[in-house]
Amino acid sequence: xxxxxxxxxxxxxxxxxxxxxxxxxxxxxxxxxxxxxxxxxxxxxxxxxxxxxxxxxxxxxxxxxxxxxxxxxxxxxxxxxxxxxxxxxxxxxxxxxxxxxxxxxxxxxxxxxxxxxxxxxxxxxxxxxxxxxxxxxxxxxxxxxxxxxxxxxxxxxxxxxxxxxxxxxxxxxxxxxxxxxxxxxxxxxxxxxxxxxxxxxxxxxxxxxxxxxxxxxxxxxxxxxxxxxxxxxxxxxxxxxxxxxxxxxxxxxxxxxxxxxxxxxxxxxxxxxxxxxxxxxxxxxxxxxxxxxxxxxxxxxxxxxxxxxxxxxxxxxxxxxxxxxxxxxxxxxxxxxxxxxxxxxxxxxxxxxxxxxxxxxxxxxxxxxxxxxxxxxxxxxxxxxxxxxxxx
Numbered sequence: 001x002x003x004x005x006x007x008x009x010x011x012x013x014x015x016x017x018x019x020x021x022x023x024x025x026x027x028x029x030x031x032x033x034x035x036x037x038x039x040x041x042x043x044x045x046x047x048x049x050x051x052x053x054x055x056x057x058x059x060x061x062x063x064x065x066x067x068x069x070x071x072x073x074x075x076x077x078x079x080x081x082x083x084x085x086x087x088x089x090x091x092x093x094x095x096x097x098x099x100x101x102x103x104x105x106x107x108x109x110x111x112x113x114x115x116x117x118x119x120x121x122x123x124x125x126x127x128x129x130x131x132x133x134x135x136x137x138x139x140x141x142x143x144x145x146x147x148x149x150x151x152x153x154x155x156x157x158x159x160x161x162x163x164x165x166x167x168x169x170x171x172x173x174x175x176x177x178x179x180x181x182x183x184x185x186x187x188x189x190x191x192x193x194x195x196x197x198x199x200x201x202x203x204x205x206x207x208x209x210x211x212x213x214x215x216x217x218x219x220x221x222x223x224x225x226x227x228x229x230x231x232x233x234x235x236x237x238x239x240x241x242x243x244x245x246x247x248x249x250x251x252x253x254x255x256x257x258x259x260x261x262x263x264x265x266x267x268x269x270x271x272x273x274x275x276x277x278x279x280x281x282x283x284x285x286x287x288x289x290x291x292x293x294x295x296x297x298x299x300x301x302x303x304x305x306x307x308x309x310x311x312x313x314x315x316x317x318x319x320x321x322x323x324x325x326x327x328x329x330x331x332x333x334x335x336x337x338x339x340x341x342x343x344x345x346x347x348x349x350x351x352x353x354x355x356x357x358x359x360x361x362x363x364x365x366x367x368x369x370x371x372x373x374x375x376x377x378x379x380x381x382x383x384x385x386x387x388x389x390x391x392x
Contacts, residue, residue, distance in 0.1 A: 003035070003039060006080065010078045012075065013074055013075050020058065023051070025055070027052070028048075028049070028276065029048040029085075030079050030081045031082060031095060032044070032047065033099075034057070034077060035078060037073075041099050043057070054079075080095075081276075083273070087284075089336075090284075093333060113336070116129065116261075117129070117133075117142055118210045120203050125202070128156070133327075133328050133331055143262065144261060145260055145331065151258070158249055161246075162246055162250060164205075167189065168193060190205060217250070224246060224247055264288060267289075269285075269286040270285060271285075271334070271349075272347040272349075273346040275297065279369075283309050288317065289331050290322055291333070292318075299364070302364060306364075
């Protein structure tokens with residue numbers, strides 16, 4: 001394996017640890033790898049300060065420690081610069097997959113994201129949670145992401161309650177028609193298992209539920225509101241209360257835990273992260289299960305590049321062979337940061353909600369411009385006005 005493809009920087013370590021000089025290692029973030037004299041990997045990590053992290057790992061200490069002493073075998077340092085947790089996590093994931101293909105998942109700092117899997121073309125249409133999302137075009141619809149399996153399960157249960165979907169898939173597969181299940185007795189199931197409706201009719205109900213989950217809600221909510229008003233006017237208060245409860249359940253689908261739910265095919269984002277220093281930013285382009293990066297750019301030059309960013313995002317992923325597992329894991333990685341972005345300096349723009357170029361520039365500059373940079377810009381404007389006054 002050519003480690004130069006994974007790491008852009010390296011430095012050799014002399015045999016005598018007392019001669020090691022870590023000032024050659026930069027103090028910004030990145031991913032580092034310690035290698036032995038044959039350039040075999042010893043330890044891999046990502047960090048926000050390369051010099052401190054590497055120096056701390058290789059520092060000799062007389063105190064007892066549970067960590068192995070690597071000073072006797074470490075002979076080369078490799079690192080790849082990175083200026084944000086997102087960038088470092090992405091490079092660390094890619095490197096882990098290459099170096100440790102059998103156990104890399106245990107080394108990651110993020111876990112699976114969850115999706116609702118819906119396939120109405122099968123004999124028994126089901127809505128089930130899954131973490132292996134396949135974004136290629138297929139009859140199966142994947143909706144998400146959800147931060148946890150519990151959130152996904154709650155979303156599925158809400159759809160079951162809203163549309164009285166069957167929860168006993170085993171009975172449908174066995175084609176049992178001998179007795180009604182408890183959910184049907186409680187009027188929480190449409191009764192396809194006992195023949196109250198046909199399987200073709202039930203499949204249309206599931207299609208409505210999936211369309212509702214994808215955002216087509218007005219066509220369902222408005223008739224429910226009209227039915228509730230009509231029931232109340234006819235003094236059928238029990239029925240009106242039941243419909244009101246259904247409308248309240250529908251409101252729960254808009255809770256913060258479900259704020260990113262879309263089709264997996266629509267999982268397309270522009271992510272802007274720090275690009276080094278206080279005045280640089282770097283774009284990342286997410287298209288379903290693929291992540292690409294652009295060149296870092298100064299804040300003052302954003303006007304010249306944001307249209308190119310928008311065009312890059314609209315073109316989508318290149319025609320390269322990315323396996324389904326790798327695609328799913330990249331979706332997990334992005335979802336991990338989406339759900340923690342309140343603690344992240346980066347910006348996340350969904351492709352279908354991307355602002356106009358001028359507004360996008362303003363948002364990015366307002367987020368990343370430091371006080372020192374803003375003061376410098378202000379001094380520049382004052383100087384420009386002063387020069388203009390002298391010319392007049």
